[in-house]
Amino acid sequence: MGIFSRLAEERIEEAVRSGELDNLAYAGKKLPIDDLAHIPEDLRMSYRMLKNAGYVPEEVSLRKECVRLHDLLTACRNEGEQAELKRKLSEKELRLRMLLEERGLSGSSAFFQYEDKVRDQLTGSGKAEQE
Structure with missing residues (x-):
C-alpha cells in the first residue's frame, strides 16, 4: 500500500470515528x-x-x-x-x-x-x- 493510500485510509477512519460521515445522503443505502x-x-x-x-x-x-x-x-x-x-x-x-x-x-x-x-x-x- 502506497503512502497516499495509507494517508487516505487514515483520514477515512478518522472521519468515521468523529462522525463526519454519519449524515451522508446515501448512508446505509445502495448508491444510484x-x-x-x-x-x-x-x-x-x-x-x-x-x-x-x-x-x-x-x-x-x-x-x-x-x-x-x-x-x-x-x-x-x-x-x-x-x-x-x-x-x-x-x-x-x-x-x-x-x-x-x-x-x-x-x-x-x-x-x-x-x-x-x-x-x-x-x-x-x-x-x-x-x-
Whole structure:
C-alpha cells in the first residue's frame, strides 16, 4: 500500500470515528446506478466529472429542446402557435445540424449509435432499454 493510500485510509477512519460521515445522503443505502455503459471506457471518468459538475454539451441541450418543441407542436391546436413552434423547432434543428457538422459528429457512425440512445432517453420510447 502506497503512502497516499495509507494517508487516505487514515483520514477515512478518522472521519468515521468523529462522525463526519454519519449524515451522508446515501448512508446505509445502495448508491444510484450511474449507467455509462454506452460511453467508451477511456472516456467514462471525463463524462462522469462533467455530469457531476452540471455540464451538459450544447448538442444535448439542443436535442432536448427539439424534443420539447416537437411535443408542444403535437399538442398544440392553435394555428398561430403552431407556426411559431414550427419556426422555433426549425431554428433549433438547423443549429443542431450546424453544431454537429462543426464538431465533426455528423458523419461519425459512433455518434449515430449514441444519438439513437439519447433520442430514446429523451423521448422515453424505451428502444435503447430493450437493446
